[in-house]
Amino acid sequence: MAALRMPRRAYRLACPNFGADEIKALRSMFSLLQQHLKQPWEIVQDAEADLLIVNLDAGPPGSLPPEVPVIGCALKPRQHPSGTLHRPLRAGELLALLTERAASAPTTADAPPPSTEGLAERRFRLLAWPAGFEQWPAGWHRVLAATSREARSPVDIAARTGVPEAEVGRCLDRLDSEGLVEVLVFHPRPDAKAPAPRPGRWSGLAARVGLLLGFPR
The missing domain is CATH 3.40.50 (Rossmann fold)
Incomplete structure (x- = not known):
């Protein structure tokens, strides 16, 4: 839970x-x-x-x-x-x-759930704020802000913003279709150690x- x-x-x-x-x-x-x-x-x-x-x-x-x-x-x-x-x-x-x-x-809710082992993870970083973003749903604004400084996975974004993951996905799809996000794909290794926390x-x-x-x- x-x-x-x-x-x-x-x-x-x-x-x-x-x-x-x-x-x-x-x-x-x-x-x-x-x-x-x-x-x-x-x-x-x-x-x-x-x-x-x-x-x-x-x-x-x-x-x-x-x-x-x-x-x-x-x-x-x-x-x-x-x-x-x-x-x-x-x-x-x-x-x-x-x-x-x-x-x-x-x-207690800030840490995102771990990725499923062996599956590639997509992370999204906002390249530019869309024109007229003020008219987008309020939850989508939090998605924009959460991805504006660092690439994050949909699960991470949902945990940080409180926006349901399905709604996060719809927002990211819209941004992707308009060329406003960079998509990074990570392939975790089974033997990879968790990175040390950054300052x-x-x-x-x-x-x-x-x-x-x-x-x-």
């Missing part, structure tokens, strides 16, 4: 060096994205955040809470570390970030952004 995912409090996002107009625009964007997020998010102004987004164009934001993941945004994100968001923030990028951040929190993506990026802004290690 699959493990049950217990309800969580809302995740908290803080933007310590955003201007008042930027925060207002972000709140408006949040009201549109909430229906596409599996877990609720709220914007806070204190040190109790689960995630920080800083404006790299504005310079160092001052002291940041320790151990909180930091993501940068900039007018020219390619001039900054990998993972930097566009500024002004874009709905598709923000949706992918919040979905991935919520999925990375440890729960958290956001913690590594937070360290790089901290160095960029001149913060001590």
Whole structure:
């Protein structure tokens, strides 16, 4: 029997060096994205955040809470570390970030079921967000976000997003027909050992952004 995912409090996002107009625009964007997020998010102004987004164009934001993941945004994100968001923030990028951040929190349901031994496994990675994706079913938005940064199998996507695997398959078929996904085929070996877990993506990026802004290690 699959493990049950217990309800969580809302995740908290803080933007310590955003201007008042930027925060207002972000709140408006949040009201549109909430229906596409599996877990609720709220914007806070204190040190109790689960995630920080800083404006790299504005310079160092001052002291940041320790151990909180930091993501940068900039007018020219390619001039900054990998993972930097566009500024002004874009709905598709923000949706992918919040979905991935919520999925990375440890729960009993986060680990995907093991693949059947000896069978090839297909994994899908999103190449581009489809035009008019806002009109797609809400569950499909979570599939888009879950595949936007890493190739995942349908079983993994279903476990991370809570979308039924059959519905995940329909979404992936639609993306495949429009040439918007890369399909990778893996052939597991019976004697292959499970790979060692990789360091958290956001913690590594937070360290790089901290160095960029001149913060001590």
